[in-house]
Structures are given as structure tokens and as C-alpha cells.
Amino acid sequence: MTDATDGDGADRTDHAEALESIPSRDGAAAADQPAEGEPVRADGGSVGVESPFEVVSSVEETRLDKLRKFYDSYVRAPFFIVWTDWRARIGFTIVFTYLLMGIVGPYVVEPTEVGEAGALAKPFQNWDYPLGTDQMGRDLFSQVVFSTTEILKMVLAGALATVGVGTMVGAVAGYKGGWVDTVLSTITDVFINLPGFPTVMVLALLLPIGSNPYTVGLLLSIAAWGGLARAIRSQMLTLRSESFVEASRAMGIPSRDIVFKEIVPHLMPFVVINLTNAARRVIFSAVGLYYLGILPFENLNWGITLNQAYQSGAHYRPGALHWFLTPMIAIIVFSVGLILLGQSLDRVFNPRVRARHEKRSGDTAPDGESDEELTGDVGGV
Amino acid sequence: MVNIDWRLRRLGQTAFTAWVVITLSFVIVRMMPGNPMGAMIQQLERRGMDPVRARELVELRLSIDPSKPLGPAYIDYMVNMAQGNLGRSVYYQESVVDIIAQALPWTLFVLSWATFISFFVGISIGALMAYWEGGKLDVGLTSWAILMGSIPFYVLAIMLLIFMAYRWGWFPTGGRRPTGIDPGLTWPYISGVVRHAALPILSMIVASGVASLGMRGNAIRVLGEDYLRVARLRGLSDVTISTQYVARNAILPMYTTLLISIGEMFGGSVILEQVFQYRGIGWYMLSATYQRDYPLMMGGFVVITLAVVIALLLADLTYGYLDPRAKGQESEVY
Numbered sequence: 001m002t003d004a005t006d007g008d009g010a011d012r013t014d015h016a017e018a019l020e021s022i023p024s025r026d027g028a029a030a031a032d033q034p035a036e037g038e039p040v041r042a043d044g045g046s047v048g049v050e051s052p053f054e055v056v057s058s059v060e061e062t063r064l065d066k067l068r069k070f071y072d073s074y075v076r077a078p079f080f081i082v083w084t085d086w087r088a089r090i091g092f093t094i095v096f097t098y099l100l101m102g103i104v105g106p107y108v109v110e111p112t113e114v115g116e117a118g119a120l121a122k123p124f125q126n127w128d129y130p131l132g133t134d135q136m137g138r139d140l141f142s143q144v145v146f147s148t149t150e151i152l153k154m155v156l157a158g159a160l161a162t163v164g165v166g167t168m169v170g171a172v173a174g175y176k177g178g179w180v181d182t183v184l185s186t187i188t189d190v191f192i193n194l195p196g197f198p199t200v201m202v203l204a205l206l207l208p209i210g211s212n213p214y215t216v217g218l219l220l221s222i223a224a225w226g227g228l229a230r231a232i233r234s235q236m237l238t239l240r241s242e243s244f245v246e247a248s249r250a251m252g253i254p255s256r257d258i259v260f261k262e263i264v265p266h267l268m269p270f271v272v273i274n275l276t277n278a279a280r281r282v283i284f285s286a287v288g289l290y291y292l293g294i295l296p297f298e299n300l301n302w303g304i305t306l307n308q309a310y311q312s313g314a315h316y317r318p319g320a321l322h323w324f325l326t327p328m329i330a331i332i333v334f335s336v337g338l339i340l341l342g343q344s345l346d347r348v349f350n351p352r353v354r355a356r357h358e359k360r361s362g363d364t365a366p367d368g369e370s371d372e373e374l375t376g377d378v379g380g381v
Numbered sequence: 382m383v384n385i386d387w388r389l390r391r392l393g394q395t396a397f398t399a400w401v402v403i404t405l406s407f408v409i410v411r412m413m414p415g416n417p418m419g420a421m422i423q424q425l426e427r428r429g430m431d432p433v434r435a436r437e438l439v440e441l442r443l444s445i446d447p448s449k450p451l452g453p454a455y456i457d458y459m460v461n462m463a464q465g466n467l468g469r470s471v472y473y474q475e476s477v478v479d480i481i482a483q484a485l486p487w488t489l490f491v492l493s494w495a496t497f498i499s500f501f502v503g504i505s506i507g508a509l510m511a512y513w514e515g516g517k518l519d520v521g522l523t524s525w526a527i528l529m530g531s532i533p534f535y536v537l538a539i540m541l542l543i544f545m546a547y548r549w550g551w552f553p554t555g556g557r558r559p560t561g562i563d564p565g566l567t568w569p570y571i572s573g574v575v576r577h578a579a580l581p582i583l584s585m586i587v588a589s590g591v592a593s594l595g596m597r598g599n600a601i602r603v604l605g606e607d608y609l610r611v612a613r614l615r616g617l618s619d620v621t622i623s624t625q626y627v628a629r630n631a632i633l634p635m636y637t638t639l640l641i642s643i644g645e646m647f648g649g650s651v652i653l654e655q656v657f658q659y660r661g662i663g664w665y666m667l668s669a670t671y672q673r674d675y676p677l678m679m680g681g682f683v684v685i686t687l688a689v690v691i692a693l694l695l696a697d698l699t700y701g702y703l704d705p706r707a708k709g710q711e712s713e714v715y
Contacts (some may be wrong), residue, residue: 157501186397193398195689197648198666205670206409284533288652291535295671305540315539316547316554324543328536335531 003058056211091340098334102148112142122322132322135312140326147301147327150213151334152282157217158224160281163275165221166228167264174236175231175259181233188229196223200285204294211298220285228274232267237359239263276342280335287331302327388698395694397642402686406679407458421471421675465685468676472669477680481662485684486659487557488654491578492646496586500639502586504632511631514601526594529587534632535652538584542656545580552580555658581657585646599631606630636703640696644689 033202054085122132129139173184200223209215239245240263248258264271290303293311297304305327314320425435461468467477508524510519514566529537546554558564559573603609612622618657650663658664666681 041562054419099592161537189394190398190401193395193644193686193690193693194402195644195648195685197651198663198682198685199648201667201670202409203679287533288535292652292655292667306536310539315543321543322463324539328540331536332532335533336528339527339531 013289013292037378051335060240061075063270077355079244079348085344086133087340088344091337092340094333094337095341098148098337099152101145102152105145105150109142109145111146112139122319131326134308134323135314135320140323141244143300143305144302144326144330146299147305147330150299150301151286153213154217154286155279155282157214158181158220158286159217160277161218162224162278162282163228163271166225166274167267167271169225170232171236171267173266174233175240175255184229185233188226188233191223192226192230194223196227197285200289201292201294204289211296213299213301216286216289216295217282220282220289224278224281224285229276231270231274235267236263236272239266273342273345276338276345280338283331283334287327302330391694391697395690398690399687401461402690403459403683404455406683407455410675410679455662462644467680470674470677470680472672472674472677477677480665480677481684484660484662484665485688487659488647488650488663489562490652491581491661492643492650493584494578495582495646496639496643498582499586499642500635503593504596504635504651507593508600508628508631509591510597511600514597514604520598523594523597530594534649535656537587538653538656540693541580542582553555553577557659557661577659581653581659584651584653596631596635599634600627603627603630636696636700641690643692644680647685647689647692650685685688 081088129141131140131144133139134143169184169188173181173188203222204216204219207219209219245258245263248262253262274362287301287303287306289292289302290297291306291310293307306324308324309315309320309327312320312323400533406496414465421439422432422435425438425457426432430438456574465478467481470476470480473480506522510522513519542554545551553559553573553576557574557577564570599657609622609626612626616627629634650661651667654661654664655667662685666678666685669677
């Protein structure tokens with residue numbers, strides 16, 4: 001029962017079991033012969049110690065069940081949904097390849113150094129440096145691999161900060177309303193109005209940023225979170241008047257829990273899709289900043305490779321085109337992958353697609369069955 | 382009544398943003414650790430200049446008097462800004478306002494053409510894709526738009542520069558106007574200016590392929606509406622339906638996208654003008670960054686920000702006229 005593929009199905013099953021175990025509905029006999037000392041209610045029902053509000057589930061859920069449920073609804077089902085669409089497959093593969101390249105690559109590929117090979121060797125000629133070399137004889141393939149690690153660090157910090165700050169500010173502003181909303185929205189508006197790139201450029205120059213990729217990522221998120229915060233706020237405005245929120249409020253759940261445990265999970269699809277957009281944005285701005293040569297650096301990344309190529313005049317020298325093309329293609333392919341992944345995540349979170357897929361995957365108790373049990377029980381009262 | 386209130390509020394918000402940006406520039410220049418003011422004073426004193434004279438020079442250039450306490454210095458700065466005094470450039474030995482005033486028209490020239498052309502190209506392509514939805518053209522163009530959307534515009538700009546300017550020699554490799562021709566309303570000069578601006582404009586147009594995807598989505602949504610079926614049943618001509626029903630409703634949301642993209646393009650002009658060595662406001666701001674010419678850099682930053690803020694304000698205010706449904710709160714862009 002508990003290994004339903006998606007969360008909704010499993011929840012519903014739990015409800016059904018909970019209802020089953022409510023004594024007053026279970027046997028009509030209870031109303032006919034009330035036990036001694038048990039309070040008899042005016043409607044003929046009896047409320048014993050086992051109040052329906054205290055019964056959670058009649059079946060204990062073991063940790064293994066929980067793990068399996070988690071695996072099914074967060075790993076297996078999304079994976080199969082993603083795999084049914086060719087765009088999603090491509091996007092997923094590309095992003096996974098880059099992750100692998102960034103995390104494992106540096107341990108496998110040798111770091112390159114100046115004068116390792118001849119200057120400006122052509123790509124696809126020699127397997128020691130498959131993508132050719134730059135003016136200083138450094139292997140471009142190795143540069144791309146080591147750059148990926150740096151870029152991934154920036155993306156990790158930048159995208160998480162953008163989405164985290166944007167979601168928090170937007171959610172709180174939308175839920176709270178009143179002066180909190182006014183203040184937060186005004187701040188958001190200011191940040192939306194700031195033109196991203198010049199702002200980041202000025203701050204990068206004047207703040208003690210250093211060459212730490214995580215700090216650079218955080219810096220880039222400064223000009224990026226506003227749009228998401230505004231979108232989340234407007235979603236929040238519609239969600240806050242939903243009945244489940246009203247119920248939570250009536251139950252006295254603190255606002256913080258209502259916002260972040262009840263409502264924000266409903267916005268997760270939107271948030272996760274924005275994560276891929278934020279990642280793309282971070283890559284574009286970071287590479288742009290490094291291309292302009294504004295930030296100090298220790299380790300190479302795609303932007304610095306572009307900068308060095310431009311500085312050495314690779315754009316007008318014959319035979320140096322691959323020096324530009326290598327980092328450019330690295331950026332473009334990653335970006336295509338992120339776009340496709342974002343689109344496929346849209347499908348993963350779409351309940352209609354999920355439902356369709358669940359029927360196809362079969363081996364779980366279909367929703368209809370538990371629904372029947374539920375109605376049967378209620379009808380029996 | 383409500384209408385006026387909303388506009389006043391939006392205006393107030395714009396003024397607030399402008400104030401925040403200028404204050405931010407003051408904070409950066411005056412108070413940050415390692416701030417430009419301190420750096421400039423040190424720089425001048427190291428050259429053996431007498432400290433008092435150095436401070437006077439810094440005041441002239443940054444419009445901030447280093448010897449005054451924060452409060453009065455801030456008020457002076459704001460008054461200077463309000464009078465359009467952005468200080469003096471260290472590198473060019475000119476007033477920042479003059480430099481920006483002669484650079485800004487060039488940037489606006491490129492940006493406005495890029496915006497309009499990409500808007501119309503995006504709309505036409507998007508409409509075609511929606512019309513033949515699911516067909517080969519649609520699939521092909523959608524993939525193209527995704528690919529173009531994933532190329533950073535500066536990467537595209539470098540590619541265009543390499544091929545169209547250096548390899549094939551179709552366009553000049555840099556600069557903003559033909560050399561050796563007197564400025565004036567003569568054909569050689571005007572055509573030269575257009576040729577210099579062509580590549581920056583082209584790289585922005587091609588990179589904005591995403592706009593066509595937005596238009597496609599809008600048009601497909603409109604095509605499914607009930608009122609369109611009613612219009613067909615009423616026997617309206619195809620031309621009337623496509624221009625007055627589909628196009629109008631599908632283009633309206635694009636208007637906001639268009640004006641928001643102006644903000645991004647302004648920001649992007651910093652990189653774009655560097656690639657093409659096009660001396661607009663972005664180029665000056667960047668070269669000021671390289672030269673550590675803080676007055677010019679902050680001046681460029683403030684002007685670019687104000688331009689974006691004003692563009693967004695115009696977008697909000699005019700959208701209400703274009704779309705009668707969007708009066709009031711909903712008509713805010715973003």
C-alpha cells in the first residue's frame with residue numbers, strides 16, 4: 001500500500017485507513033448499545049478516547065517504507081517521466097555530463113601548464129591535446145575541464161542564493177501582506193530596477209571579492225533575485241486564501257511553518273524551474289565579467305580563456321579560432337542542457353503527466369481502489 | 382481616481398529607486414572599505430601632492446568634499462547630482478556629464494534599432510510558428526530559438542566580429558563612425574554610421590530569439606480562445622481575424638517583455654560596446670573601470686540605472702493605454 005509512486009496516492013491511502021479505524025463509523029452497533037459510562041452524543045454517535053482527530057494511521061510506517069516511498073516519488077518516477085521525452089533526455093544527459101566533468105574530471109584529467117605543447121596546435125590532431133592548445137601551449141581540453149569545476153561552484157552558490165533569497169522574500173511578502181509586504185516589495189522593486197550587469201561590475205570592482213568562486217556566485221545573485229521574488233509573491237497572493245492555508249491558520253500553526261512547510265512546497269515546481277534559469281544567468285554574467293577582465297582570478301574558467309584569447313588577438317589572427325570556439329561551445333552546450341532540463345522539469349511537476357505516467361508504471365495500487373474503499377466505508381454507516 | 386493614484390504611486394516608486402541608486406553610489410564612493418575617495422587621495426599624495434591640495438582636487442572630481450562629515454557631504458552630493466554635476470573624469474580631464482552626453486546618443490541609437498527590429502522579427506516568426514504549430518517549420522524554429530537563447534549575446538557578438546568583420550570584411554571591425562569623413566547629413570557619413578552600428582544591432586537581434594518563443598506561446602493560446610471561434614462563425618474575414626483578434630491579443634503581453642529587455646540590453650551594452658569598440662556609454666564606463674577613473678565609472682553607472690528606471694516607468698504608464706484591461710495594479714511590468 002505504501003509504495004505508491006507518487007505522494008498524493010500514498011496520502012490518500014493513509015486517509016482511507018484512518019477513516020476505517022474511526023470507531024463511531026465502523027460499527028453501527030456502537031450507537032445502539034452504548035457502553036456504560038461512555039458519553040452518548042445527541043446525534044447517536046459516541047466519541048470515545050479514540051477521537052477521529054487523534055487517529056493518525058492504523059498501520060505503522062517503518063523507516064524502510066518511508067525510504068522506499070521517498071525513492072519512488074522523488075527519484076524513480078521523475079526519472080522515468082524525464083526519460084520518456086527526448087528533449088528531457090538530452091538535457092538531463094548534458095547537465096549530468098557537466099556535473100561529472102566538473103566533479104570527477106579534475107581527478108582524471110591532468111592539469112595543463114604553459115609550454116606543454118606547441119603554441120596554437122589545431123584541434124583533433126593529437127590525442128594528448130584533443131581540442132588543440134592556446135598561444136602558450138596549454139591544452140584547451142584540460143582548461144575546459146578545470147574551468148567546469150570553477151563554473152559549477154559559482155553556479156551552486158549563485159543559483160541557490162538567487163532562488164533562496166527570491167523565494168523567501170517573495171513568500172513572506174505575499175503571505176504577510178500589510179506593511180511587511182510594502183517594505184519587502186519596495187526593496188524588491190529597487191533590485192528589479194537595477195540594471196544587473198553594471199551593478200555587478202561596480203560592486204565587483206569595489207568590494208573585496210577576491211578570486212573565490214563561491215563569493216563571485218553570491219555577488220552575481222545580488223542583481224538577480226528580484227524577478228523571482230516578485231513572481232513568488234504574486235503566486236503567494238492566490239495561494240494564501242486557499243482552504244488548506246485557512247485550516248492551518250485555524251489550527252494555530254505558526255506563520256513561519258505555514259509559509260515554508262505548507263505553501264512553499266506547492267511552489268516547488270516553479271522554484272526548481274527557476275533554479276535552472278538562475279544557473280544560466282550566473283554562467284552568462286560570470287563569464288561576461290571574467291571576459292572583461294574585471295575580476296581577479298586564480299584558476300582558469302571559460303571567461304578567462306575568452307579574455308586571454310581576445311587579449312592575444314585571436315579574433316584576427318589566422319589559426320587561432322579554436323581558442324575562442326572551445327570555451328564558447330562549452331558555454332553554449334551547458335546552456336542548452338539547462339534550458340532543456342528546465343522544460344522537462346516542467347513536465348515532471350505537472351500532475352497530469354505524473355498521473356499518466358503512474359498508470360503506465362503499473363505495479364502500485366491504483367488510486368481508484370482506495371477511493372472505492374473510502375466510499376464503501378462511508379456508505380456503510 | 383484609482384487610475385491617478387496608481388500612476389502617482391508608480392512615479393513615487395521610480396523617484397525612490399532613483400534616490401536609492403544615487404545614495405548607493407555615494408555610499409560606495411565614500412564609505413566602502415578601500416573606497417575610491419580614499420584611494421584617490423592616497424594616489425595623489427603618493428605623487429608628492431600636498432594633502433590639502435589633494436583633497437581639493439578630489440572634491441572637484443568626485444563632487445564629494447572629503448573633509449566634511451558624512452551628513453553635509455551627502456547633502457552636497459545630492460544637490461550636485463540634482464544639478465547634473467557628476468564630477469570630473471580623471472582620465473579624460475573633462476566633465477563626466479559632457480562625456481556621457483556625447484556617448485549616450487550612440488548607445489541609444491544601437492539599442493533602439495536593436496529593440497525595434499528584434500521585436501518585429503520576433504513577433505513575425507512567433508506568429509508563423511503558432512500558425513503552423515507542430516509542423517516542420519515550428520519544430521525547426523523552436524529549436525533554433527532555444528539554441529539562440531542559450532548563446533550569450535557577447536559570444537555571438539565575438540563570432541560575428543570574427544567572421545563578418547575580420548574574415549569576410551563585410552563590416553568595419555570597430556569604432557562608431559567612419560574615419561576621415563566630416564560628420565554631417567551626407568550619404569557617406571550616414572551609411573558609414575549605419576555600417577558601424579550593424580554588427581552590434583545584429584548580435585542583439587539574433588540573440589533575442591527567445592522573444593519569438595514568447596510570441597508563439599501567446600498566439601497559440603489566443604488561437605484556442607472561444608471568441609475566435611465566434612469570430613469565424615460570424616463570418617469575419619481571415620485578415621480581420623488575424624490582425625484584430627489574434628495579433629492584437631498576442632502582441633500585448635509582448636510589449637512588457639520588450640520594455641523590460643531594454644533594461645537588460647542597457648546592462649549588456651557594457652560588454653557589447655567593448656567587443657565592437659563602439660564608444661557608447663558602456664564603453665566609457667568600462668574603460669573608466671580599467672583606468673580606475675571612479676567619477677566616470679560611477680557617473681556611467683548612475684546614468685545607465687536612471688535610463689533603465691525611466692524606461693520601465695514608461696512601460697508601466699503606457700501599457701495602460703495599450704491594454705484597456707490592465708488598468709491599475711496588474712498593469713505593472715516585471
